[in-house]
Amino acid sequence: MPTKPPTTSTSKNIKDLIFITLLAFFFKILLIPSYHSTDFEVHRHWLALTHSLPLSHWYLDETSPWTLDYPPFFAHFEHFLSFFANLVDPIIVDLHKGLNFDGPSVIVFQRLSVIVSESVLIYGVYLLGRKCGFRERVLMWVLVVWSPGLVIVDHVHFQYNGFLLGILLVSLAALEDRNDLLGGFVFAVLLCFKHLFAVAAPVYFVYLLRHYCRGGVFKGFGRLVMMGTVVAAVFVVAYGPFVYYGQIQQVFSRMFPFGRGLCHAYWAPNFWVFYIILDKVLSVLLVKMGFDIKAPTASFTGGLVGDSSPFAVLPTVTPLATLILVLLAMSPCLYKAWKNPQPRMITRWVAYAYFCGFLFGWHVHEKASLHFVIPLAIVAVQSMDDAKHYYLMSIVSSYSLFPLLYEAQEYPLKVLLLTLHVILMWYGFSSQLSKTVVSNTSAQRKKKDDNYDLKKNSGTNPRKFTLNWIEKSYLSGLLLVEVWSQFLHPAFLGIRLPFLPLMMISIYCAFGMMYSWMWQLHWIVKSH
Template identity: 40%
Template sequence: MLDVNHSTDFEVHRNWLAITHSLPISKWYHENTSEWTLDYPPFFAHFEFGLSKIAKFFDPKMLEVTNLNYDSKAAIYFQRLSVIVTDLMLVYAAKNIHFQYNGFLFGLLLLSVAKISQGENLTGAFWFAVLLNFKHIYLYVAPAFIVYLLRSYCFTESNKDNSVRWRSLSIVRLAALGFIVLTITGISFGPFIAMNQLPQVLSRLFPFKRGLCHAYWAPNFWALYNILDKFLTVAGKRAGFTASTNLTTSASMTGGLVQEFEHSFLPTVPPLVTFLLTAVTMLPALFRIWRHHDGWRGFVRCIVLCAYSSFLFGWHVHEKAILIIILPLSLLAVTSVDDARVYLLLSTVGHYSLFPLLFTRPETPIKVCLFCAFTVFSFLALQQIHRVEDKHPRPALGLPLLSVFESLYLWLLVALFLYTDGVHPLLGLSAQLPFLPLLVTSVYCALGVTYSWIKFYRLCLSGHEIKKSHVKTS
């Protein structure tokens, strides 16, 4: 049986190794012996297939579809080694252990951004198309890539008499861009289209019946919406009002389960509403990079804002998607003091929000030490880069570059940690209220994520500091 010290991601990817190794391609997206069915795009399925050819030399039993929750030492070592090796893509892209292979996917994201920022638009489009066909969560930032590439590559402009005059759309450039994207997508999905399985694949990639929120609520707008509904439910019952749904349905919200549920007092949120909110909050940033053509920094800011909008308002958002915001924002943090302020706030609360993913006692000192070391380094390094001198003496607990209010919010994370990892289990509440630490962590972190989004949104639309660098070279 699967060791409780392993996350479910270990079994997810072990099962995908087994599916792609043991079954013909026509059955990959139909196999459902395990609850962890294959639900990534075809490139990742082929990636698992390639890994399985090596995995068989470690332990052939891990490649049996019916061998659920199998976790031999050899299987564990293989999974760890494969993650470490593929994370070299992140090292390559940044020039700078998690069982979902996120490292090399982030590497592809950085590589695509770097190429486009260097003016190699077609190369950047190629790598981003590859990335989308590995993991479709990067659709979050696809609008930024689409609009920027159309604006900066497919359209050109001339400037005469201090006025911008548009030239006609370059059909050749549009065709070249479309050819790359369609070719990569065709290679990925072609076999499944030929087998008339495209609807089945898409149903796995976009499982809307999983519900509004992931089992562990991502710290986004819907976490705040859920807790407000829970509060109104309790308050309404005490006031004598009757909730719109029964107690079982209401309690399922905080049961840590992946499922659909209805809200009790607030309107139940369908997928269409989340899509519209996401799209509407993206549009101003997309319009800005189309209208103002702010260069690579405007492009990266738009990526960050699209990722923010998708994370805050998307359907069934995974908590780890916060990293899709933090990573590109780090590129901006070293070039602008305003971006740095948002980054310090978001990265601190965002990284803390991932603490519950490392839930065993032996992992606690490791995650705390790494978190503290990275956070302290980020504050000191960015303060030194931007050479910001406080106009007024900073309070004893004031943090560099942040306001007193923001500093206080981050310091309260210490109290939150002491409760969730100390007081809660010591009071014997773990069995009675097992989801409470997750709920409190998610809701508190959602406040910080939402606040930082508002702050960055204003910064992005104003275009402040977009045309000047604050990096000191001395």
């Protein structure tokens, strides 16, 4: 007689995760008509040029100001999408007629392409969360799939960060599973999609050299050759055709336009904000003291390539200087990866590397904070010591992206996204902490330790998830900055000093970022 299959908690857990994902999917569908930035036309043009031109002309085309400046694999990704775009509406991929095309067909198609490609991110989260408990997985799922920063940047402003971050998470999952060869291969593929992820390459190199290429001279050398061959093969497939065409220098000049300014048009909240402000303050003080200070010859920012030497007093910062500073900031992490390469630490180390690149790198976009916010969500769910600092950092990161959506109709959306994120984080981390305390209490009871204070640490009175007074004060100040920028500045100053709100947001968020980075640095230095 056939028996009815049992209803397991595992199947229910999977259904819950699917429900969370589908809820996010339908919410993002509702955002299709919302505002989009010039990045929307950038990617539409890339669809057109990869569809209309042969491979040998992709990095030479100048039909539009938005020339192709991503690595070849991303160009092939756009080429793949262009076949479907052509079926939807041929004008989307018309190199000349499609310029600045903004019809419903292209809006729906490109929005859906972002949503569908984000399935790679969902798969990456699934891989990293397999060994976690159900609560941890649900919280991980919510923090990543419902990340306000990711929604703002990808599904409103418009980019494909979820797709690219998904590739990163797949690589990290392979490394955590001790499948180093696969992890190195996937990371190489990622670099051929977007070269800015190369900030974590030193961590990958040191970790794989020490963890994968071990086992004696012959075995270690054999593994080194194997890893090198796999990585080199990926780059040969990506860049080999352009070497053949004699265009490799052209490709690299598009990908690395170092002539741009130190900062992006809207200052990313990083270390260089303080450097710029210090230069401005010093120049004003020295002029008042009678010194002859020449005005800067260029701005701090530049969207187009050009020489920039904007500092009046402090030394001019070069791309090489920022590279050295990033490597110095990253050095404690590299030392730990060399001394004791632990798979369970690799996600934290990689996230820290991207944090260093964000704070000290050249011409950093504010959107680059996603490179470390998303991986650190995985870490925070599994460590309550990290949860508090992730809580603050993710709020600061999300708020720093608010200026990307500057139109009035999007204001309720970004406020709602951040508010929901704050509530879900607080509830999720509090629940996790309560569960941890209950588990610890049960373990202590089993040990029958007479010195253990059951009343103080029992599950009926769990330790609460909370912030210290500095963090609470800082977040309160964040609210004041928003009230001034959104309401008081227009009321009292009108159109005067239009740069002031953006500058205030950059500076204030930079304090929060530096605080979170210093905690991460302290944790890595003290970890074993």
